[in-house]
Amino acid sequence: xxxxxxxxxxxxxxxLGLVAAATAGLGLVTPAFAAKWNRKAFxxxxxxxxxxxxxxxxxxxxSKIQIIAPHLTESGGxxxxxxxxxIPGTESITLIVDKNYNPLTYQxxxxxxxxxxxxxxxxxAQSSNVHVLVRANGKNYKHSKFVKVxxxxx
Amino acid sequence: MSSKTRVNSxxxxxxxxxxxxxxxxxxxxLRFDSDKHKMxxxxxxKTKKPIAPHFIQNIVATHNGRTVVDANWGxxxxxxxxxxxxxxxxxxxxxxxxxxxxxRGMKNGTTYIVE
Numbered sequence: 001x002x003x004x005x006x007x008x009x010x011x012x013x014x015x016l017g018l019v020a021a022a023t024a025g026l027g028l029v030t031p032a033f034a035a036k037w038n039r040k041a042f043x044x045x046x047x048x049x050x051x052x053x054x055x056x057x058x059x060x061x062x063s064k065i066q067i068i069a070p071h072l073t074e075s076g077g078x079x080x081x082x083x084x085x086x087i088p089g090t091e092s093i094t095l096i097v098d099k100n101y102n103p104l105t106y107q108x109x110x111x112x113x114x115x116x117x118x119x120x121x122x123x124x125a126q127s128s129n130v131h132v133l134v135r136a137n138g139k140n141y142k143h144s145k146f147v148k149v150x151x152x153x154x
Numbered sequence: 155m156s157s158k159t160r161v162n163s164x165x166x167x168x169x170x171x172x173x174x175x176x177x178x179x180x181x182x183x184l185r186f187d188s189d190k191h192k193m194x195x196x197x198x199x200k201t202k203k204p205i206a207p208h209f210i211q212n213i214v215a216t217h218n219g220r221t222v223v224d225a226n227w228g229x230x231x232x233x234x235x236x237x238x239x240x241x242x243x244x245x246x247x248x249x250x251x252x253x254x255x256x257x258r259g260m261k262n263g264t265t266y267i268v269e
Contacts (some may be wrong), residue, residue, distance in 0.1 A: 004182035037211050037212060038226065042226075058211050078232045079232075080236075081175065097230060100159075100193075100230050101184050101193045102182075102198050102228050102229060102230060104230075105228050106225055106226060106228065107225065108226075109223070110222070110223065114222055115169065117237070117238075117240045118237070118238070118239055119239070120231055120232070121231070121235065123182070123229075123230050125192070151266045
């Protein structure tokens, strides 16, 4: 990398840093994250639209995507979900809960030579299909599972 | 020591399972309406303002400086969120750094030394 390019990058990072520091106090998402956090997809109410928006409507179904989740869960507020992908070159794992108010739950990026495994607890408003979208080596794959939720009356 | 982000790890043969627990409300601003039988935007009775969502938007985990997880979250992730991931080529003494930022710009994180 030559000196001028290095200087340019150094300057732009500094500017970004200053802008980030300035906006952080306002409670706005700092620019560095705003670029990555897909606001439109996260605010979207329809699962199919999210999948189209992310480019997964033509994704092939793959059984190499493992969704480990309970068939039936009592508490919709905390559903354990373990996702792993044995598709070589997995770069990202995205989780969509069909019947949630905002179906897009998370998008995780994984280094290519890392282990494509991510576990979290998610909220499910009601019994619903859970779709996992995996991007590997430039190709899109998906897999789904139905999880039943019994929301105790309270 | 930050009590907001807690990390521990467990060896599964040569793979390290890292578990992170963050104390955070992950507020969606929605409540279950039993009449309509669905989640609705809940408004405060007095002020009529909707409850502001407050949730972690991004969480990044690095292993000895190298990013291993870069996750964007929505409010659908459970409150006091849990995250687990696996690392190969980890060894005792390695540094795992977790940093998160929420939609109000609040940041926190912690560094964990592998045992």
